[in-house]
Amino acid sequence: MRELVEFLARALVDLPESVSVTSHEDDYSIVIELRVAPEDMGKVIGKQGRIAKAIRTVVRAAAAKDENKKIIVDIMQ
Amino acid sequence: MKSIEITANSVEEAIKQALDQLKLEREQIGIEILEEGNKGFLGFFRTKQARVRVTEKADAVFPAKDFLEEITRRMGVKTNVQIQEEDEYIKMTINGGNNLGVLIGRRGETLDALQYLTNLVANKHSQERKRIIIDAEGYRKRREETLIRLAARMADRVKRTGHRVVLEPMNPQERRIIHTALQNDLSIQTLSEGEEPFRKVVISLR
Numbered sequence: 001m002r003e004l005v006e007f008l009a010r011a012l013v014d015l016p017e018s019v020s021v022t023s024h025e026d027d028y029s030i031v032i033e034l035r036v037a038p039e040d041m042g043k044v045i046g047k048q049g050r051i052a053k054a055i056r057t058v059v060r061a062a063a064a065k066d067e068n069k070k071i072i073v074d075i076m077q
Numbered sequence: 078m079k080s081i082e083i084t085a086n087s088v089e090e091a092i093k094q095a096l097d098q099l100k101l102e103r104e105q106i107g108i109e110i111l112e113e114g115n116k117g118f119l120g121f122f123r124t125k126q127a128r129v130r131v132t133e134k135a136d137a138v139f140p141a142k143d144f145l146e147e148i149t150r151r152m153g154v155k156t157n158v159q160i161q162e163e164d165e166y167i168k169m170t171i172n173g174g175n176n177l178g179v180l181i182g183r184r185g186e187t188l189d190a191l192q193y194l195t196n197l198v199a200n201k202h203s204q205e206r207k208r209i210i211i212d213a214e215g216y217r218k219r220r221e222e223t224l225i226r227l228a229a230r231m232a233d234r235v236k237r238t239g240h241r242v243v244l245e246p247m248n249p250q251e252r253r254i255i256h257t258a259l260q261n262d263l264s265i266q267t268l269s270e271g272e273e274p275f276r277k278v279v280i281s282l283r
Contacts, residue, residue, distance in 0.1 A: 003151060004148070005104060007147065007151055008194065012194070012201075053192075054190035054193045055194070056190075057182070058187065061179055061180070062152035062179075064179065077220060
């Protein structure tokens with residue numbers, strides 16, 4: 001899942017080299033933290049969070065196949 | 078859209094040079110042969126050079142196809158995306174795998190998310206905006222048929238009861254299907270109410 005978020009973010013931003021993604025999980029959830037260059041924040045969030053929502057939808061669909069855990073994608077400042 | 082003219086010893090050679098210069102693949106270009114050229118006779122006579130014009134095709138298409146295939150692969154579904162260029166939009170059909178349901182999601186929400194992201198990536202570097210529509214397993218067509226049936230049923234209810242009917246929230250494409258389906262029924266009218274993404278179609282007596 002981490003790689004999927006990284007791939008999506010790199011494709012969307014202007015500064016792909018500044019994208020970094022980390023993830024940690026416990027028994028119930030996987031938390032994926034996405035960081036991008038400050039000027040690229042809009043590129044991964046979008047108006048009214050529309051891009052962020054699309055990223056989460058895709059990641060959740062990918063995870064639904066083999067994970068029972070809740071997936072959280074956080075975009076970090 | 079990039080376009081260049083190249084002169085070389087043969088048509089093949091000219092195309093190859095053009096691809097190098099434009100940094101494109103063969104399937105990303107259109108080729109117009111301006112001059113066939115000929116090799117001369119055993120190299121003794123003056124040769125005529127070949128000249129071709131190579132033009133980049135709708136540049137949004139190929140990165141978008143790669144992007145979509147790559148995401149679906151990373152989502153665990155191996156696919157092959159087929160492209161069909163129409164005047165108004167580019168249709169991308171996702172083929173392959175038996176797990177395409179994962180890519181569609183409930184009410185097509187995953188398909189819509191993939192479509193939205195692919196449009197963003199495809200139009201990132203191009204001034205000319207190309208709209209991309211993504212489909213899998215004929216979902217869009219089936220959904221359209223379902224919405225048309227729903228529209229007819231709800232229109233009947235409005236006529237029977239005289240009360241207006243508010244449909245569930247839909248995206249602009251789906252709302253347009255409802256409006257279009259009922260536009261010739263002169264006894265009722267349709268309009269949209271509310272703010273995105275919760276905008277709803279309302280059917281009422283005219």
